[in-house]
Amino acid sequence: MDKTREPNRDGPINQGFKKTVAFLRFSQGRSTRTSFLILDAQSVKNTDTAENSGYDGGKKIKGIKRTLAVDNQGLPQGIHVTTGDVSDRDAASSLLMLHADQFDLVQRIMVDGGYTGDKFASLVGNSIGADVIIAKQSDLKHGHVTPQRWVIERSFGWLEKCRRLWKNCERKLHTSTMMITLAFLRFMLK
Secondary structure, three states, X not given: OOHHHOOOOOOHHHHHHHHHHHHHHHHOOOOOOOOEEEEEEEEEEEXXXXXXXXXXXXXXXXXEEEEEEEOOXXXXXXXXXXXXXXXXXXXXXXXXXXXXXXXXXXXXXXXXXXXXXXXXXXXHHHHHOOEEXXXXXXXXXXXXXXXXXXXXXXXXXXXXXXXXXXXXXXXOHHHHHHHHHHHHHHHHHO
């Protein structure tokens, strides 16, 4: 089997991805690893070729869920893809556990109101030792995003510009993850 198709976190594409993110952070005068994350999930419709799908009842979408963790510049720090029926909190918990070795310096994680609850906050505290900050939208008009959360919405917008990612066209979840990684890598190298 081709190395790029295996779900390997230490494969050449993922290593190049991590090095590119670290280089961009360093070139901006920042530490190569972040201490602050913004976390969110996006539900995306499937095409008929996808093997894995689930129904997200909150967004009324049958497909997959992309969970991203980005720094305050919008650079991706963690990517995780699940079926659509997985809750945002469970998908975020899986992302944090998968990338716990990368997030050991993270002190705070900003999330939206969908991640409220002591269970999620204690899981974040136990897995990576970070505090959870819930972004409040009470000050803004309906449909607007707080300025700090705009960063992750912009990152999702970058993905939407890739024709292959406007819907999930992949059969396997790990292939979707790889396509997201390649899209971000392409964007960062421009």
